[in-house]
């Protein structure tokens with residue numbers, strides 16, 4: 001697998017693959033300030049729940065390096081403030097808060113400025129390395145759900161660049177390719193910002209996986225005429241009862257899958273579960289700039305002044321989800337199974 005890494009730590013700076021420019025331009029931005037990390041997350045230069053968490057964790061490492069004070073209490077306060085600021089960059093993906101909480105725990109425990117600076121960088125690197133392992137395990141478990149020759153639908157991009165490596169929903173396709181198992185993917189383009197068309201197709205084509213691009217409104221027709229065997233998507237936050245928030249359009253695919261009697265899977269690491277959120281109604285849904293809908297590549301496609309509703313995510317209710325694929329295996333989307341996962 002030869003997909004570029006989305007976040008790298010080099011020479012005390014963050015190198016970030018600018019996902020807004022893909023697939024035609026592969027370019028790394030150099031981030032040297034916490035404000036630039038905030039902006040990169042908000043503007044989708046880095047996106048995908050685990051990748052956002054990783055970028056924010058490195059943002060905290062940058063913060064610790066850049067505040068030059070030798071007073072440990074002052075440094076803790078400043079870095080915790082930057083961590084709080086980064087947590088406001090996007091509201092839905094809980095991996096952001098999960099990663100920042102891990103960083104905050106490390107900050108609170110250290111008792112010298114040198115130890116703090118070293119420990120936060122070590123923690124950010126650990127979050128990234130663990131995520132690659134976790135995603136590979138998700139891929140192994142997800143692969144067991146599919147048969148040679150299956151055609152599988154996905155939406156958005158839950159691939160390598162949305163994580164440390166491998167992805168979540170796309171991980172089984174990379175592993176299948178390595179093992180000579182024939183799986184084909186139907187990728188929904190994912191309006192409004194085309195993560196499916198730009199990123200998922202690009203990643204799968206580089207890995208030699210058979211992928212076919214469709215527009216989002218072709219999903220029902222494609223499920224019927226192309227005999228789709230399953231749907232698999234990532235998630236941004238899974239509530240304690242199994243309701244799962246993911247890119248807008250996921251809920252619709254879950255409804256369609258139910259109607260066609262095909263399984264609908266969510267693939268996500270434990271860091272995407274939020275036991276403090278009882279159900280999907282309590283998941284904050286980000287609403288983004290209307291220009292994402294009224295314009296395509298800078299070209300206006302809607303009349304001036306039109307009212308726009310642009311929710312970035314929706315919630316697939318647990319009853320529509322066949323199983324949630326985690327690094328610990330495939331679980332039923334219900335409160336008991338989720339609680340057991342964390343025991």
Ligand SMILES: CSC[C@@H](O)[C@@H](O)C(=O)COP(=O)(O)O
Nearest residue numbers: 047048049156158162234235247
């Ligand atoms: C492994 S990434 C899982 C999700 O974060 C992904 O499916 C998704 O919805 C991303 O939305 P985005 O708005 O592109 O950050």
